[in-house]
Amino acid sequence: xxxxxxxxIYTYKNYERRRDDFLKQPHARAxxxxxxxxxxxxxxxxxxxxxxxxxxxxxxxLFGEAKLFSLPTNGEGATWAWDDTLTDDEVDLICGIYYVxxxxxxxxQWTTLSWWPRPSLFEKGGMWTGYWNASCxxxxxxxxxxxxxxxxxxxxxxxxxxxxxxxxxxxxxxxTLTEDxxxxxx
Numbered sequence: 064x065x066x067x068x069x070x071x072i073y074t075y076k077n078y079e080r081r082r083d084d085f086l087k088q089p090h091a092r093a094x095x096x097x098x099x100x101x102x103x104x105x106x107x108x109x110x111x112x113x114x115x116x117x118x119x120x121x122x123x124x125l126f127g128e129a130k131l132f133s134l135p136t137n138g139e140g141a142t143w144a145w146d147d148t149l150t151d152d153e154v155d156l157i158c159g160i161y162y163v164x165x166x167x168x169x170x171x172q173w174t175t176l177s178w179w180p181r182p183s184l185f186e187k188g189g190m191w192t193g194y195w196n197a198s199c200x201x202x203x204x205x206x207x208x209x210x211x212x213x214x215x216x217x218x219x220x221x222x223x224x225x226x227x228x229x230x231x232x233x234x235x236x237x238x239t240l241t242e243d244x245x246x247x248x249x
Contacts, residue, residue, distance in 0.1 A: 064164065066164040066165065068176075070176065070217050071213060072210075072211065072213045078159040078178060081156065082104070082108065082157055083108045086108040086157075090147040090149075092147055094154075098195070099186060100158070100179060100180060100181075100182055101158075101182055102195065103195060103203055104158070105157065155177075158178065158179045158180065158181055158182075159178030159179055160175060160177040160181070161175070161176045161217065162174075163176055176219060177220075178217050179206075180218075180223040180226075181220075181223075184220070184227060189228070190227070
């Protein structure tokens with residue numbers, strides 16, 4: 064995208080359409096299986112197609128990878144299993160990532176903007192406890208509301224780190240307060 068790119072509510076609606084079109088691909092079930100932010104971004108799109116979790120898809124040899132399932136034992140070979148996977152570009156599409164030319168930079172300098180954090184960033188944030196919890200849901204619904212009202216814009220990667228770090232501080236405070244209250248109770 065050019066450095067003058069200014070995402071807005073219409074850009075977000077276009078992103079949702081492109082994401083939902085991609086999620087019609089059989090191997091897109093891998094996004095639901097990854098959990099976390101990818102699961103949340105995909106679950107509404109899957110709707111009544113949640114049966115697609117049964118897999119792998121018939122396209123597994125094209126869009127999947129073999130994973131070691133068990134180690135060799137008693138002279139028998141290792142067992143390998145195939146399952147659907149996502150490419151980095153597909154994860155970027157699901158998260159609404161745009162590559163924008165850096166203002167005043169060289170032709171080969173880009174910045175990344177995204178409506179939603181990549182899974183690796185989200186999982187380092189303070190809300191993520193290994194499963195989609197009430198804090199994650201509250202944060203997601205609030206951000207979605209702000210985006211759809213035109214009050215939120217995509218963040219750069221370092222801005223996401225700051226946004227999610229803020230949540231991490233609040234989560235640590237809550238844990239400390241809960242532990243203190245528990246200790247007084249006991």
